[in-house]
Amino acid sequence: MENCYLGIDVGSVSTNVVLMNDQNKILGKVYTATQGKPIDAVKRGLKEISGQIKGDIQVKGVATTGSGRHLASMIVGADVVKNEITAHGIAALNFVKGVRTIFEIGGQDSKIILLKDGIISDFAMNTVCAAGTGSFLDRQAARLGIDISEFGQQALTSKNPVRVAGRCAVFAESDMIHKQQLGHNQEDIIKGLCDALVRNFLNNLGKGKDLAGPIVFQGGVAANAGIKKSFEEALNQEIFVPPHHEVMGAIGCCLLAKEHAAKKNNTNFQGFEIMNSGYEVRGMECEDCSNLCEVVEIIRDGILMSRWGDKCGKWSNQVKSDVEKLA
Amino acid sequence: MKVTFPHMGNQYVATKVLLDELGVENIIPPECSKDTLDIGTKHSPESICLPLKVNIGNYIESVKKGADTVVITGSCGPCRFGYYSILQKEILKSMGYDNLKFILLDPPQGDYKGFFKRVYDLTNTKNPYKIVKALARATRTLYLLDEMEDLSYYKRPRQARQGEVDIHYDHFHRVVREAKGYKEVSTLIRDTIRKMKEVEEDPTRDVIKIGIIGEIYTIIEPFVNLNVEKKLGDMGVEIDKSLKISRWLTEHLYLSPLGLTAEKDVWRAAKPYLKTMIGGHARETIGYAVVYGKKGYDGVIQIYPLTCMPEIVAQSILPTVEKDYSIPYLCLIVDEMTGEAGYSTRLEAFVDLLRRRKEKAYNGELLSGN
Numbered sequence: 001m002e003n004c005y006l007g008i009d010v011g012s013v014s015t016n017v018v019l020m021n022d023q024n025k026i027l028g029k030v031y032t033a034t035q036g037k038p039i040d041a042v043k044r045g046l047k048e049i050s051g052q053i054k055g056d057i058q059v060k061g062v063a064t065t066g067s068g069r070h071l072a073s074m075i076v077g078a079d080v081v082k083n084e085i086t087a088h089g090i091a092a093l094n095f096v097k098g099v100r101t102i103f104e105i106g107g108q109d110s111k112i113i114l115l116k117d118g119i120i121s122d123f124a125m126n127t128v129c130a131a132g133t134g135s136f137l138d139r140q141a142a143r144l145g146i147d148i149s150e151f152g153q154q155a156l157t158s159k160n161p162v163r164v165a166g167r168c169a170v171f172a173e174s175d176m177i178h179k180q181q182l183g184h185n186q187e188d189i190i191k192g193l194c195d196a197l198v199r200n201f202l203n204n205l206g207k208g209k210d211l212a213g214p215i216v217f218q219g220g221v222a223a224n225a226g227i228k229k230s231f232e233e234a235l236n237q238e239i240f241v242p243p244h245h246e247v248m249g250a251i252g253c254c255l256l257a258k259e260h261a262a263k264k265n266n267t268n269f270q271g272f273e274i275m276n277s278g279y280e281v282r283g284m285e286c287e288d289c290s291n292l293c294e295v296v297e298i299i300r301d302g303i304l305m306s307r308w309g310d311k312c313g314k315w316s317n318q319v320k321s322d323v324e325k326l327a
Numbered sequence: 328m329k330v331t332f333p334h335m336g337n338q339y340v341a342t343k344v345l346l347d348e349l350g351v352e353n354i355i356p357p358e359c360s361k362d363t364l365d366i367g368t369k370h371s372p373e374s375i376c377l378p379l380k381v382n383i384g385n386y387i388e389s390v391k392k393g394a395d396t397v398v399i400t401g402s403c404g405p406c407r408f409g410y411y412s413i414l415q416k417e418i419l420k421s422m423g424y425d426n427l428k429f430i431l432l433d434p435p436q437g438d439y440k441g442f443f444k445r446v447y448d449l450t451n452t453k454n455p456y457k458i459v460k461a462l463a464r465a466t467r468t469l470y471l472l473d474e475m476e477d478l479s480y481y482k483r484p485r486q487a488r489q490g491e492v493d494i495h496y497d498h499f500h501r502v503v504r505e506a507k508g509y510k511e512v513s514t515l516i517r518d519t520i521r522k523m524k525e526v527e528e529d530p531t532r533d534v535i536k537i538g539i540i541g542e543i544y545t546i547i548e549p550f551v552n553l554n555v556e557k558k559l560g561d562m563g564v565e566i567d568k569s570l571k572i573s574r575w576l577t578e579h580l581y582l583s584p585l586g587l588t589a590e591k592d593v594w595r596a597a598k599p600y601l602k603t604m605i606g607g608h609a610r611e612t613i614g615y616a617v618v619y620g621k622k623g624y625d626g627v628i629q630i631y632p633l634t635c636m637p638e639i640v641a642q643s644i645l646p647t648v649e650k651d652y653s654i655p656y657l658c659l660i661v662d663e664m665t666g667e668a669g670y671s672t673r674l675e676a677f678v679d680l681l682r683r684r685k686e687k688a689y690n691g692e693l694l695s696g697n
Contacts, residue, residue, distance in 0.1 A: 067668060085676035109669075119683045121655070123676060125669065208646055 013107025155226025166196025483560025
């Protein structure tokens with residue numbers, strides 16, 4: 001029987017599940033759309049990954065990350081709940097030797113993580129602007145009538161990129177339409193857009209930071225060869241895209257779960273059978289004090305699993321769970 | 328005359344004591360909430376800093392409860408706060424609150440006649456003994472409040488049962504609104520301090536220390552900084568806030584008119600980076616970052632409202648301090664658009680970073696010890 005670790009990254013756009021063994025080998029990975037239904041996405045992810053498993057395995061630890069990490073942890077019974085910055089940092093450290101800088105661009109956020117001596121030393125995350133993230137690229141590809149998977153390749157064929165304003169997603173779009181109306185080639189516009197997004201990313205997040213190599217580029221957008229090329233041109237150095245770049249958050253989770261299992265030899269994992277369970281989420285407002293907390297309850301097959309959202313802890317403490325408290 | 332005033336953390340308790348002791352009828356604005364901010368945002372200039380928006384919300388909510396006079400302190404540092412009273416008066420006028428009276432308690436700056444006239448207006452008495460006594464009691468209340476705050480910073484990361492400290496803390500804020508005068512209020516604070524001290528501690532907790540620096544209002548008002556002290560406390564972090572209201576009051580009311588200051592050491596610490604006062608609390612922000620670095624804190628977090636000029640200058644200097652004292656630094660900027668999820672994620676990631684760093688330093692020491 002082989003020991004395995006499960007990592008689940010529930011993001012705004014995609015939900016990723018990775019199964020890894022003791023030797024840090026990826027046994028299975030799933031990349032599925034969240035579509036605003038994180039519970040369904042987690043169940044679907046578990047179903048698909050259990051279909052990929054060959055042979056006899058035992059899950060020794062589970063960790064969750066991403067914006068839906070708390071919900072996912074309640075469903076699967078996670079041992080570790082971590083923020084996505086730490087998860088991404090740990091994944092890159094283990095898969096790329098001596099990495100100093102990580103660019104991560106996901107569905108709705110983008111981040112820069114700087115590492116020093118094998119630990120995260122600094123990070124930045126986009127705050128109010130979503131220009132340059134996956135959702136924006138998706139939209140623009142749809143506007144141009146091309147598939148997002150061809151977007152990057154088209155950019156590479158450009159010989160004379162146009163300059164697109166990249167300060168803001170809305171202006172970038174109107175500027176792009178303007179360039180289209182002037183009759184520029186499609187590939188030149190796409191390349192211009194890639195350049196603009198990279199400029200925006202580096203100005204917004206990289207400002208004042210020392211971006212030392214080797215640089216790793218991960219997240220869903222790393223599949224876009226055009227953006228990678230634009231980064232290389234802007235920084236004048238090679239950018240590495242790791243083989244499982246789209247599921248790095250989940251890989252980081254596997255590593256965190258493994259670390260946890262080494263310390264504590266038991267897991268809260270509820271088993272793969274939970275994908276067949278029915279889940280229900282109920283909300284209520286506690287009116288016992290002026291805080292008026294919104295308490296969320298999660299119910300599996302009619303049994304109350306967990307509650308959270310209360311400031312005083314009187315609701316959540318009723319359902320005892322020794323899930324490792326955050327951070 | 329029913330007097331109201333803007334919120335700023337625990338300050339309302341001391342102001343209430345001051346007005347109670349003077350026999351002035353007062354109305355405490357309801358606790359800052361989403362509604363407060365919505366009202367303020369709707370009626371304020373879009374790019375003004377966040378405190379003004381919250382203030383406006385406070386006034387309107389108090390007026391609805393019957394207040395007819397607003398008292399605010401003036402700025403003691405050349406930043407936009409100095410124009411708050413004028414701008415706020417104009418905003419409220421344009422909203423149709425013509426009869427609302429403003430009393431501005433600026434430091435005298437030479438014009439003692441005008442200053443005392445404003446004080447007499449507010450206090451309804453010309454008896455200086457009564458005024459001084461009330462002021463002394465309010466100041467004592469502030470110091471007690473800050474003692475309670477500091478205790479909660481210490482206890483939160485160490486409490487054996489999560490949330491216990493906040494049960495006492497929240498209870499205090501519910502009850503204190505009904506208390507009257509120095510005697511009742513100070514007894515209540517001492518009671519809360521005693522109860523908090525009794526909260527059981529978990530000795531195995533590995534507590535890390537973070538210094539909070541930045542703009543004074545955003546540091547102190549929990550609604551605006553999304554309860555940073557509770558969030559960090561629950562993650563096992565003990566904090567220290569660089570600026571406190573009690574300190575601010577002592578500095579500007581008692582010391583600065585005499586040409587004295589308690590911030591000399593902090594200014595000296597900031598000197599290699601920023602030689603002079605550039606407005607707001609930029610010099611203190613940098614100075615305290617250095618002080619925390621020297622004291623061996625695990626990290627510093629700067630919080631300020633969007634568009635705050637002095638803090639923007641400080642922000643550009645802080646990475647140098649970070650390098651010189653090898654103390655990790657995180658910057659959080661808040662305004663009415665701030666999303667709680669992203670904010671918490673940053674805090675969590677920063678705490679993770681500090682913990683791993685500490686672990687590594689500890690392991691390194693073990694290795695070199697062998």
